[in-house]
Amino acid sequence: MISGAEIVIRCLQEEKVEYVFGYPGGSVLHIYDALFKQEEVKHILVRHEQAAVHAADAYSRSSQKVGVALVTSGPGVTNTVTGIATAYSDSIPMVVLCGQVPTAYIGQDAFQECDTVGITRPCVKHNFLVKDVKDLAVTIKKAFHIASTGRPGPVVVDIPKDITAQVCEFDYPKTVQMRSYNPVVKGHLGQIKKAVQILQEAKRPIIYAGGGVILSEAAEKLTVLARKLKFPVTNTLMGLGAYPATDPQFVGMLGMHGTFEANNAMHYADVVFAVGARFDDRVIGNPEHYGQEKRRVIHIDIDPSSISKRVKVDVPIVGNVNEVLDEMLKLLDGDVVTDPDVADWWKQIDQWRGRDSLAYRQSAHIMPQYVIEKLYEVTGGDAFVTSDVGQHQMFAAQYYKFDKPRRWINSGGLGTMGVGLPYAMGVLFANPGAQVACVTGEGSIQMCIQELSTCKQFELPIKIINLNNGMLGMVRQWQEMFYSKRYSQSYVTSLPDFVKLAESYGHVGMRIEKPEDVEPALRKAFTEHKNDLVFMDFIIDPGANVFPMVAAGKGLTEMILAEDL
Amino acid sequence: MRHIISILIENESGALSRVAGLFSARGYNIESLTVAPTEDASLSRMTILTRGSDEVLEQITKQLNKLVDVVKVVDLSEAAHTERELMLIKVRATGKDREEMKRMADIFRGRIIDVTESTYVIELTGSSAKLDSFIAALDAGLILETVRTGVCGIGRGDRILKV
Numbered sequence: 001m002i003s004g005a006e007i008v009i010r011c012l013q014e015e016k017v018e019y020v021f022g023y024p025g026g027s028v029l030h031i032y033d034a035l036f037k038q039e040e041v042k043h044i045l046v047r048h049e050q051a052a053v054h055a056a057d058a059y060s061r062s063s064q065k066v067g068v069a070l071v072t073s074g075p076g077v078t079n080t081v082t083g084i085a086t087a088y089s090d091s092i093p094m095v096v097l098c099g100q101v102p103t104a105y106i107g108q109d110a111f112q113e114c115d116t117v118g119i120t121r122p123c124v125k126h127n128f129l130v131k132d133v134k135d136l137a138v139t140i141k142k143a144f145h146i147a148s149t150g151r152p153g154p155v156v157v158d159i160p161k162d163i164t165a166q167v168c169e170f171d172y173p174k175t176v177q178m179r180s181y182n183p184v185v186k187g188h189l190g191q192i193k194k195a196v197q198i199l200q201e202a203k204r205p206i207i208y209a210g211g212g213v214i215l216s217e218a219a220e221k222l223t224v225l226a227r228k229l230k231f232p233v234t235n236t237l238m239g240l241g242a243y244p245a246t247d248p249q250f251v252g253m254l255g256m257h258g259t260f261e262a263n264n265a266m267h268y269a270d271v272v273f274a275v276g277a278r279f280d281d282r283v284i285g286n287p288e289h290y291g292q293e294k295r296r297v298i299h300i301d302i303d304p305s306s307i308s309k310r311v312k313v314d315v316p317i318v319g320n321v322n323e324v325l326d327e328m329l330k331l332l333d334g335d336v337v338t339d340p341d342v343a344d345w346w347k348q349i350d351q352w353r354g355r356d357s358l359a360y361r362q363s364a365h366i367m368p369q370y371v372i373e374k375l376y377e378v379t380g381g382d383a384f385v386t387s388d389v390g391q392h393q394m395f396a397a398q399y400y401k402f403d404k405p406r407r408w409i410n411s412g413g414l415g416t417m418g419v420g421l422p423y424a425m426g427v428l429f430a431n432p433g434a435q436v437a438c439v440t441g442e443g444s445i446q447m448c449i450q451e452l453s454t455c456k457q458f459e460l461p462i463k464i465i466n467l468n469n470g471m472l473g474m475v476r477q478w479q480e481m482f483y484s485k486r487y488s489q490s491y492v493t494s495l496p497d498f499v500k501l502a503e504s505y506g507h508v509g510m511r512i513e514k515p516e517d518v519e520p521a522l523r524k525a526f527t528e529h530k531n532d533l534v535f536m537d538f539i540i541d542p543g544a545n546v547f548p549m550v551a552a553g554k555g556l557t558e559m560i561l562a563e564d565l
Numbered sequence: 566m567r568h569i570i571s572i573l574i575e576n577e578s579g580a581l582s583r584v585a586g587l588f589s590a591r592g593y594n595i596e597s598l599t600v601a602p603t604e605d606a607s608l609s610r611m612t613i614l615t616r617g618s619d620e621v622l623e624q625i626t627k628q629l630n631k632l633v634d635v636v637k638v639v640d641l642s643e644a645a646h647t648e649r650e651l652m653l654i655k656v657r658a659t660g661k662d663r664e665e666m667k668r669m670a671d672i673f674r675g676r677i678i679d680v681t682e683s684t685y686v687i688e689l690t691g692s693s694a695k696l697d698s699f700i701a702a703l704d705a706g707l708i709l710e711t712v713r714t715g716v717c718g719i720g721r722g723d724r725i726l727k728v
Contacts, residue, residue: 117579122586126634146633151631180633180635180636304627304630304631305624305627305631308623
């Protein structure tokens with residue numbers, strides 16, 4: 001017989017959990033005591049619960065493993081909500097263990113009590129309140145099972161304090177069966193055959209690949225398939241790295257800040273092959289505008305509710321992308337014959353490419369695009385790049401050419417500012433020794449800046465690329481373009497001296513103000529300061545904007561290009 | 566379009582709020598909702614009356630199926646089915662209205678299940694439209710209180726919703 005607290009830890013050991021990101025408090029004291037008495041599961045103490053969940057999220061994004069966070073009841077839980085919602089939007093498998101007040105106190109407005117199951121319900125894949133210590137092990141097993149199968153997502157397990165004190169036999173089930181939860185894995189073979197047929201008939205095809213390719217570990221298969229077909233490939237923001245960005249068949253990211261060629265190809269294609277992507281508003285813009293062209297759409301997704309949600313699909317294939325691509329490759333064994341007109345389509349695409357939509361003006365100031373280009377060079381294109389949310393995120397997505405999956409770590413769906421630094425922490429725990437750059441801005445970084453302390457404690461040599469324009473850049477860009485330059489609350493005054501701030505936490509700080517200093521500074525950070533956290537404060541051109549741009553509510557071909565202005 | 570959705574769901578605390586939360590979060594409407602355990606006490610059967618286009622209904626059923634506690638979902642109104650709603654209505658029954666109320670209840674095949682000197686409680690079962698017409702047929706000033714269960718429905722013949 002062992003206590004509920006020990007059961008929690010034993011479950012984590014059984015799941016081979018290496019790291020738990022968390023913050024202790026009253027309701028989880030028994031669990032922290034059980035954690036203290038063993039060494040297998042290591043605990044990473046953050047400085048704010050939000051960061052614990054973000055770090056667990058990035059641990060998963062960069063490794064495929066399930067991230068785990070542990071927090072106390074009440075404010076511990078409410079602080080995790082942003083992180084849980086972020087993971088939910090991007091379908092990231094995660095288990096969040098929360099303390100709760102003792103069973104007898106639930107509903108009495110006890111100290112640090114909140115309705116965890118109620119508060120988290122709309123932003124989790126599933127959640128549980130454990131009411132009996134005998135259910136604890138099987139509930140945690142279910143949590144890991146649900147989080148990591150089907151369309152992945154975060155699962156919350158709410159554990160009252162008295163349950164962690166009670167004792168019972170520990171028996172960790174090897175598998176769980178749930179009559180109400182049986183996600184589809186294999187795609188329908190008839191549909192797959194139909195899809196292959198349509199692909200071979202396509203005259204103006206586009207492969208549109210999203211985060212589902214990365215989540216199902218199918219990047220390699222997608223690459224093989226795309227090369228066999230010799231079709232153009234575009235990736236969504238969440239799909240960057242699913243197809244190598246340096247490959248000639250890659251036409252760049254699509255969507256609101258996608259390339260001219262990717263957006264045009266997506267619009268004028270006669271066959272769209274959507275793989276683990278969901279046609280969201282940032283990708284296709286106005287669905288009515290998108291619906292003007294006649295085309296056939298093939299869509300592979302594990303979640304049937306993502307199919308025909310915003311764009312009518314002709315060949316829906318519900319299944320795990322990896323399994324479905326496997327079947328497709330079997331059908332496309334040997335030489336593949338595609339329509340000869342595809343050659344003309346490529347000519348058209350090359351013409352669009354000729355517009356060089358990512359060209360940017362030079363200035364006496366540092367251009368943010370230039371910093372990312374240099375970051376790419378200095379890191380050999382092989383770094384893990386985390387980002388916050390805003391202009392810097394788009395610049396990183398546009399100018400860092402990701403050739404491998406799981407290297408680009410950002411909050412695509414929810415668009416959560418503040419994730420960058422805790423994401424970099426999570427990445428380093430999953431990938432020790434890796435080069436990790438956190439591309440951020442002076443607005444975003446301050447939303448989780450307290451984690452510089454965690455980085456010191458665990459000696460995490462993150463390179464923070466702070467693209468500092470003294471503005472909430474993306475807000476300013478919209479205000480400049482759509483609100484007649486009324487810069488309401490987008491100017492950040494009273495910024496800290498980031499160099500001193502970094503130093504006060506025991507890190508290295510650098511301020512870079514001239515274009516010619518960008519590359520030497522980056523080199524210094526990644527070589528001389530390889531083992532240090534370096535906070536690089538790049539003072540950039542405050543007028544730089546992200547282009548191309550499809551304004552909200554506009555169609556994919558209604559792009560604003562840098563040269564238009 | 567009016568649709569009746571039947572759901573088999575794990576009979577666990579919070580299951581109802583998952584369904585209700587889904588409808589409010591995604592902007593679907595619920596006209597009525599009934600829920601009770603089935604012959605297998607570990608399962609509840611929920612019936613939701615909603616309205617929406619075919620596209621919206623497709624999303625509703627897909628989203629419901631995505632809920633981990635949901636075992637099965639069918640749109641009953643897609644095929645032959647039968648539906649009923651129960652109403653209890655308390656009416657003033659004094660003077661000449663007393664006899665009139667009794668007559669109305671008989672015409673609609675209702676039953677009087679509670680009698681006082683001045684009131685009746687009438688139990689009436691049928692389609693929602695029938696219940697509406699009963700209310701419309703009464704003098705509004707005589708209606709003291711109504712309570713309706715919301716629609717429940719079942720497929721005809723071999724259409725069976727079971728695990």
